[in-house]
Amino acid sequence: MDADSPVDPDDPGTVQWRRDATTSRTLRLLWSFGVGTLFAMVLIIAVWRLYDIAGQAGDVFQAVILAAVAATIVTILAVVLSSNSAAQLERLLAPLPVPMPDHSGLDRVLNAALGTVIMAVFIATLMVMGRIAAQPEFLGAGGESPFTGLAAATIPLALIGLALASFLHSVGAFDRKDETIYLYDPDQAIDLADINAVSSRTVGDTAILTLEYAQPDGQYVAGPRRIVVPPAVADDVRSTVDARRLRFSEKVRQRIRGWLPSRFRSS
Structure with missing residues (x-):
């Protein structure tokens, strides 16, 4: 509790609670889903644009972008699945000119990163399936609509998830x-x-x-x-x-x- 809290934290007649992304699995899932989906959408658009631009310079540059994306995903998963994720993340952030967050801040960064990876893979899979479905030998023109619609629906769902996380906090x-x-x-x-x-x-x-x-x-x-x-x-x-x-x-x-x-x- 805050140092200026009007209650005595040592009083046995006082019941204290904290429900946020660090203490509640429900809030953590909602927050990770909401933030991860929004970040994933931004990153997919940015990577897709870079991939198209790199295609004009040659296949080698496209391969470099794909390798960088794959390396980033592997690094995030390795940090998240590590037995000491916070220390691993702190070591990665140390060389960067950014203020070092506290322990709860590191946990939020890890949750956001994991949510971003999961939702980016999910949305990218839907986009690829949509392109495959639009081929003449499958559904043809318009066959990608269900997949793109489902991918687009993740944005309002993410906003709802963030709203619920805010309400339940x-x-x-x-x-x-x-x-x-x-x-x-x-x-x-x-x-x-x-x-x-x-x-x-x-x-x-x-x-x-x-x-x-x-x-x-x-x-x-x-x-x-x-x-x-x-x-x-x-x-x-x-x-x-x-x-x-x-x-x-x-x-x-x-x-x-x-x-x-x-x-x-x-x-």
């Missing part, structure tokens, strides 16, 4: 004593005293918590209506809100009983 803490949820990036504090009801839906290792805010005197209370937390945190929040409602109902019941004459009170 969650870093925060739940202070049971103060009955407050603290969210980070961006910083927000949700006082459970402002919450009337809570419902949750669990998908895998993720719980989407829906918050129903109270409206004192009909006033709108600002705050997130849906947040993503671990299932255990969702259970804690729901139990806390239910307990608050029971305490409030008991106070109202006792106050009403205090107003009633003694003969109307239940024994």
Whole structure:
């Protein structure tokens, strides 16, 4: 957690969580797919253009480009599959005039590189199959349409994947004593005293918590209506809100009983 966090990380009454590409397999897959697809599209267009230009200079230059692409793919796979991928990547980046990312940054670079290789191979395979299908002895003119359409569909799917990764990203803490949820990036504090009801839906290792805010005197209370937390945190929040409602109902019941004459009170 941030050093300026309002909660004590050593407090046993505080539950902390971090869900990002470094801690959640779902987020890592979504982020790698989204970023990898976009990078793959850019690289395929660039390599294809260079390959066409090299063809005007001779077959040797085209072979050099293909060899460079193959060497890059092999290098990326070797680094990713290495037992110490971060150290291997750090060694490769050391000679370059770029700031060295931290450990989580190196992990993101590796995930993006692996996603780029996988999606580049997938999209390139579709393009090659489309060209083969368009040959007269196969489907002829227009035979490449299903393959090019599927390749083009990876772009909106990649954007959806990035949007989901952004929505599911969650870093925060739940202070049971103060009955407050603290969210980070961006910083927000949700006082459970402002919450009337809570419902949750669990998908895998993720719980989407829906918050129903109270409206004192009909006033709108600002705050997130849906947040993503671990299932255990969702259970804690729901139990806390239910307990608050029971305490409030008991106070109202006792106050009403205090107003009633003694003969109307239940024994």
